[in-house]
Amino acid sequence: MKSLEELKAIREKMQGQIGLRSESSEKTRVVVGMATCGIASGARPVLNALSDAVQSKGLSNVQVTMTGCIGLCQYEPIVEVFEPGKDKVTYVKMTPEKALEVVDQHLIRGQVVSKYTIAEVLG
Amino acid sequence: MLQELSLNVLDIVSNSIRAGANLIEITVEVDRERDSLTIEINDNGCGMTKEQLAMVEDPFYTTRTTRKIGLGVPFFKMAALGTGGSFHISSAPKAGTKVSASFILSHIDRMPLGDINSTIHTLITMNTQIDFVYTYKFDNKQFVLDTRQFREILGDIPLDNPEVSAYIKEYLEENKNGTDDGYQI
Numbered sequence: 001m002k003s004l005e006e007l008k009a010i011r012e013k014m015q016g017q018i019g020l021r022s023e024s025s026e027k028t029r030v031v032v033g034m035a036t037c038g039i040a041s042g043a044r045p046v047l048n049a050l051s052d053a054v055q056s057k058g059l060s061n062v063q064v065t066m067t068g069c070i071g072l073c074q075y076e077p078i079v080e081v082f083e084p085g086k087d088k089v090t091y092v093k094m095t096p097e098k099a100l101e102v103v104d105q106h107l108i109r110g111q112v113v114s115k116y117t118i119a120e121v122l123g
Numbered sequence: 124m125l126q127e128l129s130l131n132v133l134d135i136v137s138n139s140i141r142a143g144a145n146l147i148e149i150t151v152e153v154d155r156e157r158d159s160l161t162i163e164i165n166d167n168g169c170g171m172t173k174e175q176l177a178m179v180e181d182p183f184y185t186t187r188t189t190r191k192i193g194l195g196v197p198f199f200k201m202a203a204l205g206t207g208g209s210f211h212i213s214s215a216p217k218a219g220t221k222v223s224a225s226f227i228l229s230h231i232d233r234m235p236l237g238d239i240n241s242t243i244h245t246l247i248t249m250n251t252q253i254d255f256v257y258t259y260k261f262d263n264k265q266f267v268l269d270t271r272q273f274r275e276i277l278g279d280i281p282l283d284n285p286e287v288s289a290y291i292k293e294y295l296e297e298n299k300n301g302t303d304d305g306y307q308i
Contacts, residue, residue: 004272007277040125
């Protein structure tokens with residue numbers, strides 16, 4: 001079974017690196033709605049897909065977080081992307097697959113995936 | 124309706140988070156002999172007044188302003204009562220809130236517990252300012268994950284650090300399997 005010793009090893013490994021992290025660069029925030037409406041629509045797999053992808057692709061300037069209901073329950077799962085200095089982008093009716101597209105296209109290449117945005121879906 | 128009880132846990136704990144709790148205890152207890160599954164969530168958040176407590180099981184009550192209904196607690200209650208189990212909330216202002224749901228384990232309408240590890244992992248890594256104590260009991264075995272213990276070892280390394288996050292995921296998986304031998308709940 002996993003022991004706390006392993007956690008100590010991680011601590012020792014990280015110790016040297018911790019001071020190097022710069023606070024200067026502003027982070028992009030990716031927020032997933034996780035109220036009852038979001039959870040019922042499948043927000044947890046979307047959130048997991050996003051945080052796994054952000055971690056595995058080493059996107060250290062992206063922070064994935066959860067929030068409550070934004071009042072658009074019928075469009076859940078909803079993912080909002082806040083990039084410093086840019087307008088908020090709201091993606092609706094998300095799935096883990098669509099979320100990965102957003103990571104590749106939007107978070108890495110900077111191209112908003114318009115077909116999943118609320119403006120597009122609402123028509 | 125949520126599809127699995129672990130999603131109800133995620134949902135109910137969101138209430139604790141919005142109540143400003145900084146310590147949340149989650150206990151899942153399976154007892155095959157007593158044919159019961161009990162889920163308890165205990166927080167030290169702002170708590171509720173008697174009036175709020177009386178309303179909280181009503182789907183048309185919510186403190187939020189973004190919409191007019193709140194289904195989190197009613198869903199959880201319905202899931203428990205539907206199995207012949209019980210549901211109870213106790214709370215007082217500034218004293219936190221305790222939610223307790225009991226299910227008849229073998230009842231045909233009992234929803235599966237589902238991916239409880241994912242719920243706990245998500246809660247811990249997405250709310251690094253909050254401490255969680257997760258206890259999983261299965262018959263006479265149990266394991267406890269206490270983030271305060273993790274923090275003591277980690278010092279200033281955050282719980283959402285990728286390596287720590289991966290460690291927590293494995294810690295949950297291995298300890299759960301060691302406790303219930305992979306029994307499907």
